Amino acid sequence: MTDLLIPALMIGIAVIALAKKQDVYAALTDGGLEGLKLLLSIAPALVILLTAVHMLRASGAIDLLTRWLAPLSSFLGIPAETLPLMLLRPFSGSAALAVGAELMTVHGVDSLIGRTAAIMLGSTETTFYTISVYFGAAGIKKTRYAVPAALIADLTGFLTASLTAKIL
């Protein structure tokens, strides 16, 4: 089903843009440069965080943590290996990406753990960062229930991701 999605998207976007008399080629290369700049800006964070993640794995800390939390996570139907990802996700997008990429390499990208990690990453956001940017810029001091409501959405996302990874 998803085989032709990306080629179709490329054609669709280019046709619409050409119909609106846009310089498609210039937009592609300008945007590409922005993408590379974005990657460059998160690269140092990925280096710092993957250093910590690899130390955690080599020390046996991740295995210990996974074993301790296994009863709770199996009760909730969540793979225990994805717990570090869930803990980091609301704080840092690059940290969650680093942990997720490592899970996909260690356990296999198409394994249940690898797929659950990918679905979790794809369906959640960097909650605390978003809240601080939006409310900070507008000068809102009392955020009322924005944080708990957003965290309920995140938790629902993690639980549903564990379920959809199994059935879809």
Next chain:
Amino acid sequence: MIMGAIWLGMILLAVGAAFLSGNTGALTPAALEGAGSAVTLCISLAGALCLWSGLSKVMERAGMIKGVGKMMRPAFRRLFPRASGDEIALGCLTANVSANLLGLGSAATPMGVAAVKRMHALAGGTEATDEMCRLIVMNTASIQLLPTTVAAVRAAAGAASPFDILPAVWLTSVCSVSAGLLAAFAFGRMRRD
């Protein structure tokens, strides 16, 4: 600040666990190997990210944010009754949510900030309104139709079909946004009583 503390906590946890398991010799090689693997990850992501960003730029310049925004107006009148009475606020809101749907993060944030600022100007005070909280939930629960960065990571890790997680991502996003909005409505009502 908080990321520094989290990072230190990760290192301390690693050192503590290494002492417990008598595995302290593995720490330094793992640190250097982790640093190197981040660069490998970046290089393997670079091509796909460059391509998505290029396509995003085409969507942005072709005015697709506005097109999607128009389709969402009816739903917005229910979610944001007060702000949708104001042309500027409604324009910022629809632009923010459509940019998020299309995965244009760099376009979504300024529009979202502008929307909160406008709602703030309409409401006054330093307190978040119910509608602002709903907008926050729609932004913190990802509603991106194509999770391109994750797909790039999956492709880099050798996935046979990087986008085959799409149905699961969509269903998960719908559930999390709905739960967040329901929670926001419930909290908002509790407060008023």
